[in-house]
Amino acid sequence: MGARARDIVEEYAGALVQHGALNDRIYLLRAPDPADRALPGKLLEKARGHGYSKIFAKIPRSGGRAFFAAGFRVEAEVPGFFRGREDALFLCRYLDARRARERRRRRHEAVLSLARGKRASAVGKKHETAAVRRCGEADVARMAELYADGFRSYPFPIHDPDYLLETMRSHVVYFGAEVGGKLVALASAEQSPRDRNAEMTDFITLPQWRGRGLAGRLLERMESHARAGGVAVAYTIARALSPGMNSVFARSGYRYGGRLINNTNIAGSLESMNVWYKPLAKRPGRKREFL
DSSP states (O other): OOOOOEEEEEEETTTTEEEETTTTEEEEEEEEETOOTTTTHHHHHHHHHTTTTTEEEEEEEGGGHHHHTTTOEEEEEEEEEEEEEEEEEEEEESSTTTSSSSEEEEEEHHHHHHHTTTSSSSOOOOOOOEEEEEEGGHHHHHHHHHHHHSSSOSOOOOTOOHHHHHHHHHHHEEEEEETTTEEEEEEEEEEETTEEEEEEEEEOGGGTTTTSSSSHHHHHHHHHHHHTTOOEEEEEETTTOOOOHHHHHHHHOOEEEEEEEEEEEEEEEEEEEEOOEEHHHHHOOOOOOOO
């Protein structure tokens, strides 16, 4: 297998960003002071300098004014994202109007409607012989192989054993489903202890094991682990074209938070992504879906 393109993560203008040609964007991962009036302009300057067509940013609601003034708009939101107290806004700014056009919108809406209809349905049948467990450092080579076989492209280098090991040692908890000593499904919880949230992500199941409820079982275990660790809100950014994954989250009690248009290079092309969230701890105040 040849080398794969990958975006880089670096400090820029006091913030942590991911950027590169793979996703053709800048992704603002963390800003020490999102209310900094100069930050949106600096992000725009960097994006134009590299010829990127999108900027994607996750910020506290209280920091939105400077971004709105710079032409950013809300694509999704997650209540209580920051320590269970403050909402997160998922903002976008398109530098190429073509990228802002939602291709396959009818299909996206059909998938969303299907998923919402799964809320009251029972969880899919379990494959009782599959053992769900937390993955360890000895598993990273097998994990990387499974991810490499399953995704032609991915926004982060999960096909790289060194990357999996690095994230496992820092802030990501991986769980796998195993049958006969073979990993057949994987997922991860990327935790932020400071903000008390966790992204439920990196789901993959071998084709012959799909439809057996493994993704739902992995999600359930990750939620239990996150809840025990004090996580207030779990969320995911799921492929808008995937009936299976959107249904897994809807069935597990997640709420729809909005759609990120042409946001992520996954499986070989840019795709739109749906945001889903679920409070894991009680939070006073409003509860609503983003429409």
